[in-house]
Amino acid sequence: MGKEERMTQIDLSLNLGSQNGKELVEEEAEQVVEELEVDDQEGQENPACGSEERKERREEEKDASAGKFLQENLRTEELSVLQMEMDRMKEENKLLRKVVEETMKDYRSLQMKLAVVQQNDTRKDPQIFLSLHGDANTIQGTRDVSEVVHDKNPAPLLPSEAKNGEDEDEELELSLSMQTHAHQHGRDDNTKEENRGLEPEQNNLVKKESDGITNSSPEPPSKKARITVRARCPAPTIYDGCQWRKYGQKIAKRNPCPRAYYRCMVAPGCPVKKQVQRCLEDMSILITTYEGTHNHPLPTGACTMASMASAAATFVWPSAVNSGSIINDGRTPIPYCNPHSISPSLHSSTTIKNIIDPRNQSNQIVVDLTNNPQQQFRLPSSSHSRPELAYPWIPTNPSCKTTAGAIVNGGHDFSAHQSPSFQGMDKRDWKVEEKSLSDNVSAIASDPKFRAAVAAAITSFISTRDSPTVQSKGSSLILRDGEGGGNSSSNKWLLESLPSCGKPYWHF
DNA sequence: CGCGTTTGACCAGCGC
DNA sequence: GCGCTGGTCAAACGCG
Ligand SMILES: [Zn+2]
DSSP states (O other): OHHHHHHHHHHHHHHHOHHHHHHHHHHHHHHHHHHHHHHHHHHHOOOOOOHHHHHHHHHHHHHHHHHHHHHHHHHHHHHHHHHHHHHHHHHHHHHHHHHHHHHHHHHHHHHHHHHHHHHHHHHHOSOEEEEEESSTTOOOOOTTOOOOOOOSOOOTTOHHHHHHTHHHHTTOEEEEEEEETTTOHHHHHHHHHHHHHHOTTHHHHHHOOOTTSOOSSOOOGGGOEEEEEEEEOSSSSOOOSSOEEEEEEEEOSSOOSEEEEEEEOSSTTOOOEEEEEEOSSOTTEEEEEEESOOSSOOOGGGHHHHHHHHHHHHHHOHHHHHHTHHHHOSSOSSSSOOSOOOOOOOOOOEEEEEEEETTTTEEEEEEEESSOGGGGGSOGGGOOOOOSSSSTTSOSSSOOOOOSSOOSGGGOOOOTTOOGGGTTOOHHHHHHHHHHHHHHHHHHHHOHHHHHHHHHHHHHHHHTSSOOEEEEETTEEEEEOOOOSOGGGOEEEEEEEOOBTTBOOOOO
């Protein structure tokens, strides 16, 4: 019936706005009344008929009128029910608006507080710990905690997005800390230990830079940006959308796992390279280090990594992001940096580190997707405790979204040097997991809360400190370390997105 | 046959 | 200068 359709419309309109919905209901009532009147008129319009026919007709009319009466009663009852429902929804709408307004108020006040605190503590306190929890009562403390912010809308720069993500915020925990060399010896030692244990040559990678990879920018090779992605991945490489050609393999001194060297083959002459190596302490962790600048637009599938790199850049080089040089430039010093990547979904724990070492004047971002933030502070001998799920990024739903250009390792057969513990796996499984990992990376990076929180929390902080700055110069960027040469300017930034209590991992 | 991988050789940087 | 190590080259090889 058309009436039922109209009722459906009413229900939908109620969601849009209570006033609108009420108007529509009133119109509906008027239409029903008109229909009833038309029915009555039709019943009166039959003047010329025989007597017997009239009798029959009268009986029929009696039955019909009784039915009509019943129908009318039903309609009025339906109307009243609808009215009641509408009133109820109106009340609900009011409540919701109130909640939204209060949330916005809280968000604004917190934003103000945050700005003030950042301005104050930037000068006097080298460490900032910013915590964004779904649980408003949770407080994480570190030594010299300067500010703890609890916000159900951890997107101070993007209020509209904060509004949309209220439900997800319940599960999001994002902590951000900054520590300096001078005040955090213990932590630095841990970080060094991590670098040594996970990839022995990682620090040397920073030191050594090949002159063969030339950027158009006049920046010294030693200042080239590197992005290292650590992820649990059974496949020999993680899927990042680009096509790579292997040009070498080495067995490092302190790591029996061979390190593979790849060159980007998306465009001829693309200088981007990546090194892939398994973590010594946990063979399921794949360490991929990207280096160089793509001289071509990124493939569709590469946008996931690009998004992550962009987020990492937001974290590490905020000035570049603020000036728009990274976002607007399709070719940046970062191997993956592309603004066209949107995959808003939940993500698991992530650690992003920027290691700025004044001695070698290089920048390295380490993105940790291993779902085990504590692991990095453990010694290799005691770090074999695995998460509950070996590969938590595997979606519980097998029909996860597909990524365009699903090339696995450039379509190459990589079963030759596969880790023994994964020999039993099918390539299709790798595809699924790599794709999921890619989604995971994309989710982390494109999460507006993540990016906004990082950008808002750090931008003002960094801009006043000795920190690397990126300047746009044509199509290339110049990366500069702003340190004055002293060791005290060796900052190590740590960003952790911790899993919620009792919810170690998120699934799609 | 073309393309990509493998793998030993080679080179450069660094420390002693 | 020598040895060590990381990074790269390129001929050989394998696969479709
Ligand atoms: Zn490329």
